[in-house]
Amino acid sequence: SQQGEEDPQALSIQEGENATMNCSYKTSINNLQWYRQNSGRGLVHLILIRSNEREKHSGRLRVTLDTSKKSSSLLITASRAADTASYFCATDEGGRGGSEKLVFGKGTKLTVNP
Amino acid sequence: DAGVIQSPRHEVTEMGQEVTLRCKPISGHNSFFWYRQTMMRGLELLIYFNNNVPIDDSGMPEDRFSAKMPNASFSTLKIQPSEPRDSAVYFCASSLRGLNEKLFFGSGTQLSVL
Numbered sequence: 001s002q003q004g005e006e007d008p009q010a011l012s013i014q015e016g017e018n019a020t021m022n023c024s025y026k027t028s029i030n031n032l033q034w035y036r037q038n039s040g041r042g043l044v045h046l047i048l049i050r051s052n053e054r055e056k057h058s059g060r061l062r063v064t065l066d067t068s069k070k071s072s073s074l075l076i077t078a079s080r081a082a083d084t085a086s087y088f089c090a091t092d093e094g095g096r097g098g099s100e101k102l103v104f105g106k107g108t109k110l111t112v113n114p
Numbered sequence: 115d116a117g118v119i120q121s122p123r124h125e126v127t128e129m130g131q132e133v134t135l136r137c138k139p140i141s142g143h144n145s146f147f148w149y150r151q152t153m154m155r156g157l158e159l160l161i162y163f164n165n166n167v168p169i170d171d172s173g174m175p176e177d178r179f180s181a182k183m184p185n186a187s188f189s190t191l192k193i194q195p196s197e198p199r200d201s202a203v204y205f206c207a208s209s210l211r212g213l214n215e216k217l218f219f220g221s222g223t224q225l226s227v228l
Contacts, residue, residue, distance in 0.1 A: 030214060031213075031214055033216065033217075035217075041221060042118075042205055042207075042219035043157075043205070044219070045217060045218070048215075050214075088157065092213045092214070101159050101162055101173075102147070102159065102213045103159065104149075104157040105156065107156065
């Protein structure tokens with residue numbers, strides 16, 4: 001099942017510009033996570049934001065969460081060519097037997113041109 | 115710590131053959147996951163273990179897939195018999211305690227079934 005849906009699917013910007021990616025989800029969550037994946041590599045965790053938090057920062061990354069709209073955004077400021085990657089949001093979703101599982105969206109492919 | 119270690123990195127096999135993917139999670143992590151990634155379906159959770167016990171296997175496609183975690187430091191994902199539609203990148207991941215912690219991913223196994 002697909003919980004988070006990222007928008008846009010692809011984004012191309014120039015080095016130094018800011019990049020904003022959005023994620024929408026359907027059900028109530030306990031937390032939302034953002035991950036980055038470089039081509040041919042595994043996913044790397046960026047930020048986890050809990051449902052009672054509205055904003056979180058980590059270096060050049062800023063994540064917001066609006067639970068009333070069931071949406072989150074990831075902002076990368078002063079982008080660099082090395083930020084070129086796919087970015088995924090992931091949300092916890094109630095699964096079978098009451099267990100939870102972390103469900104990923106299909107990602108936003110970000111290209112930062114030097 | 116060496117991180118989550120997967121093997122093999124690449125696997126090419128013929129339809130009908132048995133395929134075994136292996137993973138070593140990070141020491142001390144109690145939660146373990148197998149994911150599959152394809153262009154069409156994105157990143158799908160196959161199975162989730164907690165303290166070596168399978169909690170949710172609703173994502174396992176069919177009986178041809180089986181996953182075991184005999185101890186906290188080793189897991190296998192077996193496909194028997196393999197089919198071309200099983201071609202994908204398979205990732206394992208671990209976390210300290212379930213879904214409210216960040217996941218650490220392996221580098222993935224690129225499986226091609228001819």
